[in-house]
Amino acid sequence: MSNPSKQKGTRFETQGVEYLNSRDVEAERRALHGNTDMGDIAGVPDWTFEFKNRKTLDVGGAIDEARVEASNAGTRWYAAIVKRPRKGSAAEAIAAMPFSLLVDLILELRRLNAANGPS
Numbered sequence: 001m002s003n004p005s006k007q008k009g010t011r012f013e014t015q016g017v018e019y020l021n022s023r024d025v026e027a028e029r030r031a032l033h034g035n036t037d038m039g040d041i042a043g044v045p046d047w048t049f050e051f052k053n054r055k056t057l058d059v060g061g062a063i064d065e066a067r068v069e070a071s072n073a074g075t076r077w078y079a080a081i082v083k084r085p086r087k088g089s090a091a092e093a094i095a096a097m098p099f100s101l102l103v104d105l106i107l108e109l110r111r112l113n114a115a116n117g118p119s
Helices: 004-022 059-073 099-116
Strands: 047-052 077-082 094-096
Touching (some): 004 047, 047 059, 059 077, 077 099
Antiparallel strands (some): 077 094
């Protein structure tokens, strides 16, 4: 791979997969599918993740891309995972999603907790 930007992106995606796996969340890098891309990481049910490692942060653009890829993948939840400058760990990345989707997630967790009763 000769493109340095592509190498940075691939390295960040790999770090993301390694971090997820270290937290007992099975995941793997997904192959590119061109204009029908379904996110960068596979294996997390009903989630699409779009990883970005760029000098300039375009969080909104990354969220828009994650939304399109979630639609392609048929997943309900999606987030842009944006590498923070000068932070080496994927665990330090920014996970961004539309506020409305975050509220939907909170309400879904509340519903599931109510259905399962107190723990």
